[in-house]
Structures are given as C-alpha cells and as structure tokens.
Amino acid sequence: MTKQLLLIEDIASLQQGYHDALANAGYTVHLCRTGVEGLAAFDETRPPVVLLDLLLPDRSSIDLVQDILAIAPETRIIVITANGSINRAVEAMRIGAHEFLLKPFNEQRLLAAIQNAWIDNDPAPEETPPSPPLQTMGFIGSSAVMNRVYENIRTVAASKATVFITGESGTGKEICAQAVHDLSTRADGPFVPINCGAIPNDLLESEIFGHLRGAFTGAISDKPGAAAVADGGTLFFDEICEMSMELQTKLLRFLQTSMIQPVGSVRPIKVNVRIVCATNLDPLEQMRLGKFREDLYYRLHVVPLHLPPLRERESDVIEIATNALQQFSNEEGRRFEGFSPETENFFRAHRWPGNVRQLLNVVRNIVVLNNGTSVSMDMLPHDFRRSLHSEPHLSSPETVLNTTIPPSFPQASATPSNEAPLNGLIGKTLDEIERIVVQETIARNGGSIPVAARVLAVSPSTIYRKISSWKLQDKALRDRNRAS
Incomplete structure (x- = not known):
C-alpha cells in the first residue's frame, strides 16, 4: 500500500528537497505552502503523517497542530524548527505533536523520523499485546x-x-x-x-x-x-x-x-x-x-x-510504592505483597513534598522495621503518620514559624492558647531561632535539604554549611562539658 503524507512548507527550495527525498523513499507526498491550504488538504486526504514547518506565512502553526488533531487525533505530526523557535517546538510537542526536527538535518534524519511515525501509526496486532514493563527508561509509572x-x-x-x-x-x-x-x-x-x-x-x-x-596544595598527581x-x-x-x-x-x-x-x-x-x-x-x-x-x-x-512532582502523577505513587516494596522485601528477606486499601488511599492523598525520594525512604523504613504480607497504617513511620492530621506541605518560612517547636529544643514555658505561637521563640537568640526554623523545615519536607532550601529561599549549600557549623558547635560544647 502506498504511504501518503502531507508536507506543509512555504519555502520552495526546502519543499522540493523534502519532497524529492521522501518520493525517492517510496512515499506519496501532498504539498502545501500555507496553513490554510494545509488544513484543507488534510481534511480531504486524511494522511496518517504530517510534516509541518513551524514558521508559516498565514497562520499560527501551533493552532494548525491543534486543528489537525481535532479532526484526527491519531495523526502523527512532525514539526520542523530552527534554533530560534525551539520553545515553539516544545509547545507543539506538549499539545500532541509526535516529534520535531531541528534544522539543519540530513536526509537520513528526515527519513528516520517519518519511518518512526509510520511504525507508531501502524495498527496493533489483533492478539492482546503484552503489558508494558513497569519500569520505563529508569522511571516507574504509567x-x-x-x-x-x-x-x-x-x-x-x-x-x-x-x-x-x-x-x-x-x-x-x-x-x-x-x-x-x-x-x-x-x-x-x-x-x-x-x-x-x-x-x-x-x-x-x-x-x-x-x-x-x-x-594547588593537595594536587599530588594529574x-x-x-x-x-x-x-x-x-x-x-x-x-x-x-x-x-x-x-x-x-x-x-x-x-x-x-x-x-x-x-x-x-x-x-x-x-x-x-x-x-x-x-x-x-x-x-x-x-x-x-x-x-x-x-x-x-x-x-x-x-x-x-519532570512533574509525584503529587501530579495520579496513581503512579502506588506503582512506585509497590515496586519498591517488592524490591526491599527481597533484599531484607520479608514477605510483603502489597498495601492495605487504607494505606493506599493515604499514599494517594499525601502531597509527598520530597517526591519519589521521600516515598522510597518511607517504604524502606516500613520493610526494615515490620513484617507481614500487607502494609497497614500502623506500620507507617510515626512522624509520617502525623501528616494525616497536619498540614502536609509548607510553602513559606512564615508557615514554619507558626508551627510547634520540636521537643528536641528547649521551649519557653507554656503560654495561654490565645497568645501567638511566636511567643515560644521569645527569649532565644537569633542563631537559635534560625536553627529551629531550618531543622523544622527540613523535617517537614521529608528530610530533603534541597526542598527545604527552596522553601526558605536559600541555596542548599547554605543549609549544608549551617548544619556543619552546628555540628562543630555541638561537638565543642560536649568537649567543654567533659572537660569540666
């Protein structure tokens, strides 16, 4: 069967070059030079593959991509772009374009893109295809x-x-x-x-x-x-x-x-x-x-x-958690097979400020400290379970300042409930307050220092330096106490 495609390109020399390469490869090419002509030709011929230059003289190529896909959503659209319009190519991909070609490209690259589009467009075999692997490109999630x-x-x-x-x-x-x-x-x-x-x-x-x-000092070899x-x-x-x-x-x-x-x-x-x-x-x-x-x-x-955050990935959280549960169970010699419905619902509802890294840490904690076949709510780490009754995500330093100070730090005497929570910080030095806020922010963001840094509007390296400084201060204090 003859393979037909539509080429929409307004520059005559490029149109001819693309046409000749595709015709020599056995394709039947319908040529158009404007978006209006292209849409009319597409509506009439309905080719499965469209080759579209993103800079057309008469209309927005992004709108044209949307119009073509509205007529036939299964169409494979390959957009052609130059360095100066990469953002437009990415936008076209987001609304459904199949691939983009970055100028300049050679004949082999053009034919490979067209061939891939045809392969992806071929109808599926009648028999039920195998389920896709759970792991894709190193990621997990469908x-x-x-x-x-x-x-x-x-x-x-x-x-x-x-x-x-x-x-x-x-x-x-x-x-x-x-x-x-x-x-x-x-x-x-x-x-x-x-x-x-x-x-x-x-x-x-x-x-x-x-x-x-x-x-430099310490450079003992090349x-x-x-x-x-x-x-x-x-x-x-x-x-x-x-x-x-x-x-x-x-x-x-x-x-x-x-x-x-x-x-x-x-x-x-x-x-x-x-x-x-x-x-x-x-x-x-x-x-x-x-x-x-x-x-x-x-x-x-x-x-x-x-890359989207985990909270925007629908049911991926359960796929990732289940995969991790199986992996960690094998490593630790456990018998876990899955999660209780209540636990799954809790996982879906949680905002996961630390994203996949936080989820993996939680599952690892469960497997190491528990045994059984199904993960129940009482197996979740205590600090993580508390998020069921508290705000799961902090968005600003001000929010942190209005939270309860963790018990690992000395607090001022109890105050009546109608007084501001900030009163718990009164009497402390600025350094002490900074330490409280930073450590609380890290704790409430799944232990992720980069996420805490974004909340506090500083670089992660700033927090790493502060933590190192605090460890040195603590060590010096312990040494003085032992000496006395």
Missing part, C-alpha cells in the same frame, strides 16, 4: 503525564541539542538525564554526572576541567576532569544554578569553544561532549537575583524538559 515525559525524552534524545531539565528535588532528574543519554547516538560513550551543589566551589573547577600535579572523561558521551551538570558566577564564565567559554584547560595547564584540550543540565530552582528567578548568567542560561536552555 500515568498520562509521565507517558508524555517518556515521549519527550525519546524525541530530544535523538537530537544533538543541549537539554535543560527542571523539577522539584526527588523527581528523578538524573534518571531523566541518563535516559536522554541512553537513547541518543552517544549511548556507547560515557555518561558523567557532576553535582554542582555538593562540591565546594573552590574544588568544582578542578572536578570539571581537571588539574595538573602541583597546580587528574582528568569530568569534561575530559565524558569525551564522546554526555556531561550532566546537576543543580547547575548552584555554580559560582566565576565558574559560570569559564563554563560558558567551554560551551562556546569545546576547549577545556585543566587547572595549572597552559594548553587547552578539545573535547566532544553533549551537555545535559538540571536544577530544582527557577533559573529565571536566579537570573533576576543575579546568581545565574543570562548568556549562560540561553546557551543551556535549548530544549527544556520538566
């Missing part, structure tokens, strides 16, 4: 919102563009970056992650670009940096917004030239890496605050991918 994420990952992985992943802490940004790498043409090369928020800024440059022996190790593969910058402004300048130069210069070296080295980065902060807000370079943002923010 909700509609995650299926869109999987499709977007497949699409961006095939390109060479820089990918910018956003999402709350615990949503799986590194898993997403690994999936982009595994599905790309660089899959045989190395995948090298580097966490910009976990490494002190004075060491981060060496971790990325490497150093020579003797370049060390290749992450950029050199990732040559031929993918370099993943996690928590990119935590990078210092000085190092951001050097990273921008690296992105522009593909050249790295190890600390202490006078000769630059050329490397070939694909950049994927991620953050749990709002990069636009970080730019406004002067903490993230605008030119670096636009260099990195080519293809955005957003």
